[in-house]
Amino acid sequence: ELGKNNLLAGKRILVSAGGTQEAIDPIRYIANRSSGKMGHAIALKAAQAGAKVFLVSGPVNLPVPFGVGQFPVKTAVEMKEVIDDFYESVDAVIMSAAVADYGVAEVADQKIKKQTSMTLELVKNPDILAGLGERKTHQKLIGFAAETQDVIAYGKEKVRKKNLDMLVANDVSKENAGFDVSTNEVTFIYPDDRVVHLSNMSKLDVAEHIIQALAEL
């Protein structure tokens, strides 16, 4: 079948996709522009490479790739719980989700009534990927970085800080790259500071390069 290979035969791969939704009250939430396209493409290509794939997605409007198990979550805290549960049993984690850096300090039980002005207090969410990096044993860890400037410099810093085996950095200020489009332009950054830039291509093709790179790791 088209696109099939055995690069990850028998491996267990956890992929995160989409953005998290941080509740304000029963009706409103804080979200970001992640569509889940990048993560779903990775899940598909990992499955086609023979892996058993666990896809942890924030709320997305995309079909689940054939043969992939999906675990839907809403908040960053929920995403962390599911990923932490899987961590010991997988060979690699590819963290393409746009996890909200902040959640709402006190989520209201009832709809918040109109006021002339209001202040919302935000608190820092746990950094899921940094936690995985700290507890890493046998797993390969691939992180993403969405930046609008100094992509390589910030990327190298993230590889070290989060103890990654590879980082996929995307300059989301570029046209046809990053959030909510079908194409992306990324740079792979390794712990030894090696940098591999890929030209603009479909997210499916980016996903194939990531699977190839993971197989080499």
Ligand code: PMT
């Ligand atoms: O979903 P699409 O519309 O296809 O868009 C794809 C994408 C732009 C969302 C994707 O390519 C991407 O860049 N994802 C990572 C976005 C991001 O949150 O980057 P960051 O630099 O803030 O985070 C760095 C890494 O830490 C990421 O792997 C992220 O998943 C992880 N993280 C971040 C914050 C947090 N609290 N916990 C985390 O695990």
